[in-house]
Amino acid sequence: MVIINPYLNFDGQAEEAFNFYKSIFGGEFTMVKKVGESPGTENLTDNEKERIMHIALPIGPNTILMASDILPSFGHQLVKGNTTHLCLHPDSREEAKRLFDGLSEGGTIEMPMEDMFWGDYFGSFKDKYAIFWMISFSQK
Structure with a gap:
C-alpha cells in the first residue's frame, strides 16, 4: 500500500498556517524544525532563520500534513496557483x-x-x- 502525505510550501507563513490547521484538525505536531537549527545557516537573515524547515501534523490514521517555508536567499520563489x-x-x-x-x-x-x-x-x-x-x- 502506498501512503501519500501532502507537502505544502509557504513564504514565511508555515508556522501560522499550521497553527490554524491544528486548531481545525486537533492533534499535536510530530516535528517542528526551524531553518536556523540547521548547520550552514549562520549567514542567513534572522527572518529566514525563523522560517520553518519542516513541520508535520497528523490529520488522520495514515495521513500527515507537512510543510516548509521557502528561502528567498536560496533562490526559492513561491508561486501561488490552483494546480493542487x-x-x-x-x-x-x-x-x-x-x-x-x-x-x-x-x-x-x-x-x-x-x-x-x-x-x-x-x-x-x-x-x-x-x-x-x-x-x-x-x-x-
Missing part, C-alpha cells in the same frame, strides 16, 4: 461541514458544501493561505 487541491474524505456529513466551515474561514469559497448530482456532499475553497481544498463525504 487537498481532498479530504471525512467519516460523516457533520465532520465534512465542520472541516469546510473551519478551513474556509477567511478564504474564498469555490463551491459551497452541497449535495451533488453524483451523490456526495461536496464543497471546495481556497483557504486564507492560498491552499486549495476539497471536502467530500460519501454515504457509500
Whole structure:
C-alpha cells in the first residue's frame, strides 16, 4: 500500500498556517524544525532563520500534513496557483461541514458544501493561505 502525505510550501507563513490547521484538525505536531537549527545557516537573515524547515501534523490514521517555508536567499520563489487541491474524505456529513466551515474561514469559497448530482456532499475553497481544498463525504 502506498501512503501519500501532502507537502505544502509557504513564504514565511508555515508556522501560522499550521497553527490554524491544528486548531481545525486537533492533534499535536510530530516535528517542528526551524531553518536556523540547521548547520550552514549562520549567514542567513534572522527572518529566514525563523522560517520553518519542516513541520508535520497528523490529520488522520495514515495521513500527515507537512510543510516548509521557502528561502528567498536560496533562490526559492513561491508561486501561488490552483494546480493542487487537498481532498479530504471525512467519516460523516457533520465532520465534512465542520472541516469546510473551519478551513474556509477567511478564504474564498469555490463551491459551497452541497449535495451533488453524483451523490456526495461536496464543497471546495481556497483557504486564507492560498491552499486549495476539497471536502467530500460519501454515504457509500
